[in-house]
Amino acid sequence: MILERGDQRIVVTGSSIGGGNIEVVSIDDFDVKFTAIYPTLLIFHADQRGILAEMTDIFKHANTNIGYMEVDRKSRSGDALTVIECDEILDSGFIKTISGLPDVHRVRLIHLGAKGDRG
Numbered sequence: 734m735i736l737e738r739g740d741q742r743i744v745v746t747g748s749s750i751g752g753g754n755i756e757v758v759s760i761d762d763f764d765v766k767f768t769a770i771y772p773t774l775l776i777f778h779a780d781q782r783g784i785l786a787e788m789t790d791i792f793k794h795a796n797t798n799i800g801y802m803e804v805d806r807k808s809r810s811g812d813a814l815t816v817i818e819c820d821e822i823l824d825s826g827f828i829k830t831i832s833g834l835p836d837v838h839r840v841r842l843i844h845l846g847a848k849g850d851r852g
Contacts, residue, residue, distance in 0.1 A: 743841070755845070763805040763814040769845040771800055771818045774828070779836035780806045780813040787834050788815065795830075797821050812838075 736743045746759035750768075757767055760775060767773055778784055785804065792799055798820040806813035823842060832840045 760814060763807070765803060765805060765814065765816050767801065767803070767816050767818060769818075769843040771820065771846060772823050772842060772844045774815075774817045774819070774823065774831065775841040775843065776815040776817065776831060777838045777840070778813055778815065778834070779838070780808075780810050781836045784813075784834065784836055785815065788817070788831060791827070791830055791834075792817075792819075795827055797823070797827070 734745045734747075736745060744759075744761050745757060747755045747757040750756045754768060754770070757765060757769065759765060761777075776788065789799065799817055800820050801816075801818040803816045804813060822844070828840055828842060831837065
């Protein structure tokens with residue numbers, strides 16, 4: 734599936750896993766595996782030392798639990814994608830803080846959880 738908004742474009746590949754649920758397996762040629770039932774951040778960034786520690790430190794200081802985390806990179810020191818599923822709804826200030834980290838190119842939030850659970 735190709736999602737476009739203005740000049741932004743993202744290519745997503747997924748499949749049905751039954752019961753009305755999906756599993757995303759690829760985003761913009763990065764190999765991933767998540768359901769987005771919980772609030773899920775897609776953090777596109779450069780593969781640099783310490784970037785994951787900086788990201789998780791923001792979660793720690795916001796008292797936000799990480800339920801699942803996965804990283805894929807195209808090459809050493811190249812482009813990378815970190816997927817983080819959280820237990821809590823994330824507000825725009827939190828996302829802005831992550832977006833402001835050095836070497837972070839863009840951040841997207843996906844949440845396909847129950848309608849009453851979307852905040």
